[in-house]
Amino acid sequence: MTDHDDHVQHTWRLAHPDGEEITIDLWTDNDTVRVDGGDHEDAEGGQAMVDRLLATYTAAGWRRVRDYAVNDAVAHAEPVQDDAPEPHGRPEKCPDCGAPVVYEPRYGSDVGEGAAWLCTGCKWGQWLTA
Incomplete structure (x- = not known):
């Protein structure tokens, strides 16, 4: 990860019984997801991607150690349109x-x-x- 966290909105820390740790960061742009450790690469997709990563890691035996808000999300000038159904x-x-x-x-x-x-x-x- 980086030495500063101005760009991070929320952080999740996961641990595996074998001692490995993973950090998942959702950035303030509400889209970028950074993964430090684990089998997945950085991605886009915002909270939905974070939820999928958490579900995948939990199913694989990882446990959530901690999650916490870091900074507020960037406010969009226009409302974000929902995707097609x-x-x-x-x-x-x-x-x-x-x-x-x-x-x-x-x-x-x-x-x-x-x-x-x-x-x-x-x-x-x-x-x-x-």
């Missing part, structure tokens, strides 16, 4: 491992950017449907 056809579970799937309206990867259903287990961050 989730399209029909959500898979009930991942076809590969059977884990639950989540909808991400603005998912981005090396392949492209757009709406996707993502597996919370084996294929975290991968397109399930095109």
Whole structure:
């Protein structure tokens, strides 16, 4: 992480029984998520991404040690518009491992950017449907 936290809105600290620790920071832009430690890279997606990371790590045996507010979020001049509603056809579970799937309206990867259903287990961050 960095020596200053002017850009951080909220921080979550997680610990694993083997002694490893992870820090997840949501930045004041309400979009950027930084992960220090663990298996996931920094991402965009705001609180929804943080919630998915917390659920994934909790399911893998991590426990939340502490979470705390650091700074207020940046106020937007215009109200943020909600994304389009989730399209029909959500898979009930991942076809590969059977884990639950989540909808991400603005998912981005090396392949492209757009709406996707993502597996919370084996294929975290991968397109399930095109």
